[in-house]
Amino acid sequence: MSTRETWFEDNRANWDDRAALHEASGYGIEELVTDPAHLSPEVAQDRDRIGDLTGLDVIHLQCHLGIDTVSLSRLGTRRVVGVDLSPESLRRARPIADRAGADIEYVEANVYDARAAVGGSFDFVYTSLGVLCWLPDVAEWAGVIASLLRPGGRFLIRDDHPMLMTIGEDVSDGLRIEQPYFERHEPLTWDEVGSYVETPQDAPEFTHGVNHQWSHSIGEILTAVLGAGLVLDSFEETPYSAWTPWPDLMVREGERHRLREDPDRLAMQFVLTAHRPG
Ligand SMILES: C[S@@+](CC[C@H](N)C(=O)[O-])C[C@H]1O[C@@H](n2cnc3c(N)ncnc32)[C@H](O)[C@@H]1O
8 A cells, every 4th residue: 555545545444434423423413414505614605705506416535424415415416426535434424415305416425536436527516624644646636626616616625724723732831833834745644533523421432533634824825726727716814714723722702712812814715616617
């Protein structure tokens, strides 16, 4: 197995464990299943950017348990495909979609193999929150996005900002830049059980703590998107996060979190929209 395949194997095993933990933690599943009009906070937040999906073919990359995938299917789509590396995520995503009354095609594949794994082209490619950090090469990723889009098709990514990812875990002495900002071939390798959700009391066993992550700078992301032949439509940075990397330093505002003091110091997410020229 090549080094790159070993990285993906570790990440697959890590995400299989996270899938079980996330489902046990709630993860917005019951809201989605019990209310046919419910949209995930991510899709609701970007409703205007996503625009009209009536009759369109949509692909959601790195869909995990499919909460955003089901939400997208509620916007009038014709076809919705969810792609993920983790079979355990998709094994859990399928009954969630059934219970929510959504018709989703789930495909187990690495993002880098998505073009070969999924038939057809798409009017809209979507991916969000906690995605680019699992991918070693942002230029190659952008090429996959372009290859999935029909001429005129649109793309949206909302993700954690790479500056957020540079800050070390110990903030007792303030926010300190400790991790790389620019893309490196070698990943940052972590070995820790658990995930970004609160661990429920009857949490399933978590055995695969080893995982590998990469940073990609804003310049590298924009260059990759433009280099793949896409046209940039909008790009925004925001001081709000969907999660609380440092609970003691943050406050909640509705579904979002920001630094309590001087939130303008740090961008926490970015959202980018682009399209393939017609
Ligand atoms: C944080 S989730 C993102 C989804 C969504 N924001 C959520 O929380 O439901 C990250 C997902 O990326 C998937 N993933 C990681 N590396 C991948 C790869 N190389 N190809 C496809 N999926 C990958 C994981 O299995 C996981 O389901």
